[in-house]
Amino acid sequence: MSNKPVYVTQPFLPPLEEFMPLLKQIWDSKTLTNCGPFHQRLEAALCEYLGVPHISLFTNATIALVSALQALRVTGEVITTPYTFVATAHSLLWNGIKPVFVDVEPDSLNLDPAQIEAAITPQTTAIMPIHCYGRPCNVAEIQRIADTYNLRVIYDAAHAFGVRHQGQSVLNHGDLSVLSFHATKVFNTFEGGAIICPDAKTKKRIDHLKNFGFVDETTVIAPGINGKMSEFNAALGLLQLQHVEEAIARRRQLDQLYREKLAAVPGIHCLAHDPDAQTNFSYFPILVRPEHRCSRDGLYTKLKAQGIHPRRYFYPLVSSFPMYRGLPSAHRDHLPVATMAAEQVLCLPIYPDLDVDIIDRIVAIMQAD
Numbered sequence: 296m297s298n299k300p301v302y303v304t305q306p307f308l309p310p311l312e313e314f315m316p317l318l319k320q321i322w323d324s325k326t327l328t329n330c331g332p333f334h335q336r337l338e339a340a341l342c343e344y345l346g347v348p349h350i351s352l353f354t355n356a357t358i359a360l361v362s363a364l365q366a367l368r369v370t371g372e373v374i375t376t377p378y379t380f381v382a383t384a385h386s387l388l389w390n391g392i393k394p395v396f397v398d399v400e401p402d403s404l405n406l407d408p409a410q411i412e413a414a415i416t417p418q419t420t421a422i423m424p425i426h427c428y429g430r431p432c433n434v435a436e437i438q439r440i441a442d443t444y445n446l447r448v449i450y451d452a453a454h455a456f457g458v459r460h461q462g463q464s465v466l467n468h469g470d471l472s473v474l475s476f477h478a479t480k481v482f483n484t485f486e487g488g489a490i491i492c493p494d495a496k497t498k499k500r501i502d503h504l505k506n507f508g509f510v511d512e513t514t515v516i517a518p519g520i521n522g523k524m525s526e527f528n529a530a531l532g533l534l535q536l537q538h539v540e541e542a543i544a545r546r547r548q549l550d551q552l553y554r555e556k557l558a559a560v561p562g563i564h565c566l567a568h569d570p571d572a573q574t575n576f577s578y579f580p581i582l583v584r585p586e587h588r589c590s591r592d593g594l595y596t597k598l599k600a601q602g603i604h605p606r607r608y609f610y611p612l613v614s615s616f617p618m619y620r621g622l623p624s625a626h627r628d629h630l631p632v633a634t635m636a637a638e639q640v641l642c643l644p645i646y647p648d649l650d651v652d653i654i655d656r657i658v659a660i661m662q663a664d
């Protein structure tokens with residue numbers, strides 16, 4: 296058995312020889328960026344694959360989140376979740392918006408719609424939930440609240456590539472959705488991201504915003520940013536798209552195997568999938584309950600000592616970082632479910648090339664004294 300360290304993920308890469316002809320095309324054309332042919336082709340291919348009307352490619356999801364808020368001119372306060380990656384809340388601060396944290400549901404660890412209304416004030420303009428680990432939020436209830444109070448909804452869909460809910464792409468919910476194509480994601484372009492939007496007019500505004508606000512050579516309509524995905528990343532994305540189904544199928548097998556083997560381990564709770572969703576198996580989160588033979592951090596240390604590196608993802612809670620913890624909504628008493636999840640969660644290794652023996656090793660370590 297190999298003693299190589301096992302990390303929580305390993306990026307999926309297509310065979311290098313398949314990428315070389317695409318690189319040759321870029322070298323020959325000398326078009327490296329500025330929404331060139333690969334950029335346009337990837338936008339079209341992703342619309343088709345994902346089943347969405349419009350998509351705008353970005354350098355990464357963080358810049359896409361910042362730009363999505365700009366595109367809808369969101370101001371004031373935005374209701375969001377503390378159980379996320381810091382980029383969700385940071386995108387609000389970059390826009391001078393006050394995050395208002397609301398707790399998550401115990402089953403999905405997604406923003407709890409039942410607690411949103413109590414957090415709405417006259418300053419609230421939007422809701423920014425995430426489809427945590429790719430599991431769809433309660434999109435119907437969130438939309439009902441948004442319609443009632445005239446709020447925008449921007450989904451941080453960084454984990455939700457290819458996820459479908461009740462037969463259609465989960466990315467079609469809300470006003471905008473933002474994907475991440477970071478190296479660690481199910482579909483990666485090394486770095487990358489995208490905004491999904493419902494209409495051509497909004498897509499045009501987003502396209503202007505990611506190109507400094509330029510509309511033409513001499514007209515600048517907004518303080519835009521440089522968020523354009525390069526031709527290199529877009530060409531890689533086209534190639535990755537040809538392999539993504541096989542990558543997700545392999546993840547599905549591993550997810551199933553983990554669930555079968557962990558069922559026998561006391562105190563280990565695997566988060567359930569949504570029966571109405573077709574998921575992408577992007578993460579394998581477990582909760583280490585008090586009934587387990589050691590604490591979450593004890594298990595984390597035990598696995599690391601054996602060369603297996605899970606992640607306490609999401610820990611610490613975003614609301615506990617210095618730039619957020621002074622907010623009244625950041626108090627841990629206000630966020631009991633998120634606090635519990637952050638103290639119990641461990642994401643186990645899952646990626647297409649993961650050897651199934653590793654799952655046996657992890658289970659054996661959990662059962663050993």
Ligand SMILES: Cc1ncc(COP(=O)(O)O)c(C=O)c1O
Binds near residue numbers: 425453454476
């Ligand atoms: C929930 C969430 N939002 C946003 C991001 C930021 O994505 P990116 O690295 O593409 O900027 C990530 C992960 O990286 C994430 O997990």
